[in-house]
Amino acid sequence: MKGSGKNRLKKRVSEPTLKRLPGYLYYLEKAKEKGIISISAPTIGKDLNCDATQVVKDLAVTGVKGKPKVGYNTYELIHGLEDFLGFNRTNEAFLVGAGNLGSALMAYQEHQVLGLKIIAAFDVDEKKVGTHIGGIHVLEYKKLFSLSKRLNVKIGVLTTPNDVAQKVAEEFVNCGIKAIWNFTLVNLKLPGEIIVQNTSMSSDSAVLIRRLNDSEVTIKN
Amino acid sequence: MKGSGKNRLKKRVSEPTLKRLPGYLYYLEKAKEKGIISISAPTIGKDLNCDATQVVKDLAVTGVKGKPKVGYNTYELIHGLEDFLGFNRTNEAFLVGAGNLGSALMAYQEHQVLGLKIIAAFDVDEKKVGTHIGGIHVLEYKKLFSLSKRLNVKIGVLTTPNDVAQKVAEEFVNCGIKAIWNFTLVNLKLPGEIIVQNTSMSSDSAVLIRRLNDSEVTIKN
DNA sequence: TAGATTGTTAATCGATTAACAATC
DNA sequence: TAGATTGTTAATCGATTAACAATC
Numbered sequence: 001m002k003g004s005g006k007n008r009l010k011k012r013v014s015e016p017t018l019k020r021l022p023g024y025l026y027y028l029e030k031a032k033e034k035g036i037i038s039i040s041a042p043t044i045g046k047d048l049n050c051d052a053t054q055v056v057k058d059l060a061v062t063g064v065k066g067k068p069k070v071g072y073n074t075y076e077l078i079h080g081l082e083d084f085l086g087f088n089r090t091n092e093a094f095l096v097g098a099g100n101l102g103s104a105l106m107a108y109q110e111h112q113v114l115g116l117k118i119i120a121a122f123d124v125d126e127k128k129v130g131t132h133i134g135g136i137h138v139l140e141y142k143k144l145f146s147l148s149k150r151l152n153v154k155i156g157v158l159t160t161p162n163d164v165a166q167k168v169a170e171e172f173v174n175c176g177i178k179a180i181w182n183f184t185l186v187n188l189k190l191p192g193e194i195i196v197q198n199t200s201m202s203s204d205s206a207v208l209i210r211r212l213n214d215s216e217v218t219i220k221n
Numbered sequence: 222m223k224g225s226g227k228n229r230l231k232k233r234v235s236e237p238t239l240k241r242l243p244g245y246l247y248y249l250e251k252a253k254e255k256g257i258i259s260i261s262a263p264t265i266g267k268d269l270n271c272d273a274t275q276v277v278k279d280l281a282v283t284g285v286k287g288k289p290k291v292g293y294n295t296y297e298l299i300h301g302l303e304d305f306l307g308f309n310r311t312n313e314a315f316l317v318g319a320g321n322l323g324s325a326l327m328a329y330q331e332h333q334v335l336g337l338k339i340i341a342a343f344d345v346d347e348k349k350v351g352t353h354i355g356g357i358h359v360l361e362y363k364k365l366f367s368l369s370k371r372l373n374v375k376i377g378v379l380t381t382p383n384d385v386a387q388k389v390a391e392e393f394v395n396c397g398i399k400a401i402w403n404f405t406l407v408n409l410k411l412p413g414e415i416i417v418q419n420t421s422m423s424s425d426s427a428v429l430i431r432r433l434n435d436s437e438v439t440i441k442n
Numbered sequence: 443t444a445g446a447t448t449g450t451t452a453a454t455c456g457a458t459t460a461a462c463a464a465t466c
Numbered sequence: 467t468a469g470a471t472t473g474t475t476a477a478t479c480g481a482t483t484a485a486c487a488a489t490c
Contacts, residue, residue: 014457018431022423026383026406040471048408053459056472068465068471086430100355104325105422114426134321154433162247179433181426185247187269195436197429199422201326202243205335205402208418209307210239212375212400215416235481261447274483277448289447289490446490453484460477466470 013061020058022115023048025081032074040071087115092153094177096168097160098123098131098138101183105157107134116155120147148175157181234282241279243336244269246302253295261292308336313374315398317389318381319344319352319359322404326378328355337376341368369396378402 027048031039041059045052059072062080066072082088095102098121106118122141123129131138139147156172158165158180165184172180179195182188188196248269252260262280266273280293283301287293303309316323319342327339343362344350352359360368377393379386379401386405393401400416403409409417 012435013431015428016457018428019421019424022421022427023406023408026423027408042471051459052471053461053473054457057458057474060473066472068473069469070466071471084431085427086434087427091430091433100325100328104321107321108422114423115430116426155429178436179429181429185244187244187248193436195429195432197425197432199425200240200243201329201420202247202335203240204418204420205337206243206306206308207236207239208376208400208402208416209312209336210234210305211416211418212312213307214233215399215414237481263447272483273447274449274485275481278450278482281449287448289449289488290445291490292447448487448489450487451485453482455482456480458477458479461475463472463474465472 017058017061020050021061021081021085024055024058025078025085025087028074028078028081032078037074038071039074039077041066043071085115091116091155092119092151093117093155093157093181094119094144094148094153094172094175095121095136095157095159096123096141096144096172097158098125098128098133099159099161102157102159103133105159106136110134116157118157119151119153144171145175148177152176154178155181157183159183162186238279238282241271242282242302242306245276245279246299246306246308249295249299249302253299258295259292260295260298262287264292306336312337312376313340313372314338314376314378314402315340315365315369315374315393315396316342316357316378316380317344317362317365317393318379319346319349319354320380320382323378323380324354326380327357331355339378340372340374365392366396369398373397375399376402378404380404383407 024044027044028039041055042052045055059077062077062084064072064076064080093116095106095118102121106121108114109116109118118136121133121136121138122144123138124141128138129140154177156177156179158168158172160168162184165182165186166188169180169182169188169190173190173194179197180188182196182198185200185202190196245265248265249260262276263273266276280298283298283305285293285297285301314337316327316339323342327342329335330337330339339357342354342357342359343365344359345362349359350361375398377398377400379389379393381389383405386403386407387409390401390403390409390411394411394415400418401409403417403419406421406423411417
């Protein structure tokens with residue numbers, strides 16, 4: 001009899017839901033700053049223009065309970081989301097490729113809540129090695145292996161040029177890294193147990209440009 | 222009788238499909254470089270590890286026809302995709318907020334095909350105004366309005382701090398901008414005809430971190 | 443011709459939305 | 467109590483996957 005008894009069998013949360021959660025978190029932190037201590041799903045839905053039912057379902061993954069007619073406690077929700085997402089733990093990461101995007105991410109993490117902490121960056125470019133970006137050391141790429149063994153880092157951020165992406169990803173795996181955040185356009189071929197999250201700027205720009213061109217044609221007709 | 226006759230009624234292409242198209246484009250360009258002139262959906266599917274049927278359906282949006290037993294012409298597909306996505310036209314854009322992420326995007330567009338061309342950047346920070354990033358001028362934010370009127374730019378890239386995002390977005394609309402690429406965490410409230418594409422780094426990191434924590438729990442059990 | 447692949451139509455799967463009972 | 471909201475279950479919607487005929 002699966003899922004019965006004390007062991008609550010956790011259902012895998014869908015990717016669309018997961019992607020919406022940081023949005024709720026940011027919204028709720030702003031609400032908290034305004035002194036709002038209770039907030040209902042219909043209110044959230046109106047502000048974030050999405051369906052109230054969806055808000056209820058999304059927030060249910062945190063296990064935080066709301067009160068009918070009142071809503072949820074803002075503080076509890078924030079902590080429930082942070083806990084569920086793992087944003088309150090320090091998820092340490094290595095970054096390889098301290099170019100433009102890599103540098104942006106390093107500097108970015110101070111202001112935006114990415115939920116992870118880049119503790120060191122690596123690059124083969126001697127001009128970058130030894131510098132600090134956003135308070136993070138840029139080290140020789142060679143040192144990745146030895147440092148990984150010592151620090152037991154699980155997350156690798158991949159912001160190299162496309163042509164070395166596969167090689168660096170494999171080195172990440174060698175180093176014991178379990179999850180790779182891939183900003184290159186390369187479709188990485190890695191062992192099945194490695195978690196890969198692809199972030200493609202081109203995908204989003206493609207949607208934007210296409211929608212714009214769509215609307216222009218529609219107007220012309 | 223809708224959709225009949227010469228006017229082929231274009232069906233709206235789904236967002237998941239749209240997001241996959243730049244991936245095909247990159248893959249096909251690499252294939253072309255290797256001298257591959259014909260390529261089949263099963264081959265593409267194997268390399269990109271996705272379903273061959275999906276490849277066929279995705280590529281069908283371009284209108285490019287394949288030959289049974291042979292596949293598609295690489296060159297035709299590349300051009301079909303570029304044309305469909307609008308990546309061969311110059312989609313000119315303004316960027317507001319020449320901070321870390323903004324700078325990265327400006328420098329990035331030279332190497333990565335984003336399909337759009339940032340022709341000027343704007344910032345209120347006097348230290349940034351007058352500089353060049355990735356060959357792009359950073360101008361006074363004040364000048365956005367007058368320059369928009371002259372250049373008829375349709376796309377705005379929003380990489381400001383969150384607290385000014387809504388204001389700048391409204392100014393974009395005032396300036397005649399029709400599509401906004403929003404990198405802030407703010408849920409923009411704008412007229413319905415304005416196209417907004419949200420890109421949230423936090424969403425992707427949330428998926429990554431959660432999947433990692435999921436897998437660690439599973440292994441422990 | 444035989445066989446692989448395209449291209450379309452049908453079936454499945456999963457996420458979103460709607461409905462409604464429980465509850466404060 | 468009355469009414470708004472939670473939380474769950476059912477219905478809908480859309481995307482992915484499977485099936486299969488057309489075709490080179």
